[in-house]
Amino acid sequence: MGKYTISEIEQLLFGKEEANKEILKVLKNDSRKGVQKLLLKWERQEELKKQVHEQFVNMTSFERKCKSEGFHNIAGIDEAGRGPLAGPVVAAAVILPENFYLPGLNDSKKLTESKREEYFEVIMAEALSVGVGIISAAEIDEINILQASKKAMLTAVNELAVTPDYLLIDAVKLDTPYPFEALIKGDSRSISIAAASIIAKVTRDKLMKELSLVHPQYGFGANMGYGTPEHLNALREHGVTEHHRKSFAPVRESIH
Structure with missing residues (x-):
C-alpha cells in the first residue's frame, strides 16, 4: 500500500x-x-452516517405501525408561523412513498435554511402528494391563532391530490373524518410530519421574503415576522401593516 500517496488514499476513502x-x-x-x-x-x-440512518429508521416507527394496521396513504401534517407578529400561518400535509429515504430529515427548526431548501426540493419531487393551507393575519385576528392553525391544517389535507387514510399530526387534534394520531414533538418523531414541517416553513419563509420587498422597514426577510427588537422598533416607528396580527399584544400596543 506504500505506493499510494496520501491524496490517493483520501480518494479511496472519500471518493x-x-x-x-x-x-x-x-x-x-x-x-x-x-x-x-x-x-x-x-x-x-x-x-455519523450510521447514527443518521438509525435516526431516520426510528422516525419511521409511526408510519410502519400504521402500515401494519392496513393504512397506506399516511399524511404527516404540521404548521409554521404560529408565534410571529406578522404574516400568515402556513400548514402542510405530505404523503411520502413507501421507499422514501432522506437521511438527516428532521424538524425544520433543527435544520439550516440551505438544508431546509434542499430537502424541500427532494420532498416536492418525491412525495406522493403535498397540500398547503395558508391563513392570513386578518383571519388569525378573527378566529384566533389556534383555530387558524387548525384551519390551515385542514385546508392542507383537502389540497392533497391523493386521499389520505390516516393522519399523523404535530401536537394538534383536528375535527376530521380521517383517523389520526396527534404526536407531541411529532416533527422530530415522524418522517411524514418532519417533511410537512419543512414544506410549511420553507413556503412561509418565501412568502415573508416577498412581503419584505413591499415593506422593507420591518425586516420580514430576516425575522420572518417574529418580534425581534428591530421589528418592534419598526412597529413603533411606522405603525402596523395589513399583514400584522392586530390581536397579538405587541402589535395591538403599536396601533396609534
Whole structure:
C-alpha cells in the first residue's frame, strides 16, 4: 500500500465508491501519521452516517405501525408561523412513498435554511402528494391563532391530490373524518410530519421574503415576522401593516 500517496488514499476513502474492506485492513497497518489521520476521519464519518440512518429508521416507527394496521396513504401534517407578529400561518400535509429515504430529515427548526431548501426540493419531487393551507393575519385576528392553525391544517389535507387514510399530526387534534394520531414533538418523531414541517416553513419563509420587498422597514426577510427588537422598533416607528396580527399584544400596543 506504500505506493499510494496520501491524496490517493483520501480518494479511496472519500471518493464516490465505497471503501474496500481489504484496503481498510491494509490502511490500519500503514504507519504514516497522515494515513492514520485520514482513517480516523473516515471512521468518524461512517459513525455519523450510521447514527443518521438509525435516526431516520426510528422516525419511521409511526408510519410502519400504521402500515401494519392496513393504512397506506399516511399524511404527516404540521404548521409554521404560529408565534410571529406578522404574516400568515402556513400548514402542510405530505404523503411520502413507501421507499422514501432522506437521511438527516428532521424538524425544520433543527435544520439550516440551505438544508431546509434542499430537502424541500427532494420532498416536492418525491412525495406522493403535498397540500398547503395558508391563513392570513386578518383571519388569525378573527378566529384566533389556534383555530387558524387548525384551519390551515385542514385546508392542507383537502389540497392533497391523493386521499389520505390516516393522519399523523404535530401536537394538534383536528375535527376530521380521517383517523389520526396527534404526536407531541411529532416533527422530530415522524418522517411524514418532519417533511410537512419543512414544506410549511420553507413556503412561509418565501412568502415573508416577498412581503419584505413591499415593506422593507420591518425586516420580514430576516425575522420572518417574529418580534425581534428591530421589528418592534419598526412597529413603533411606522405603525402596523395589513399583514400584522392586530390581536397579538405587541402589535395591538403599536396601533396609534
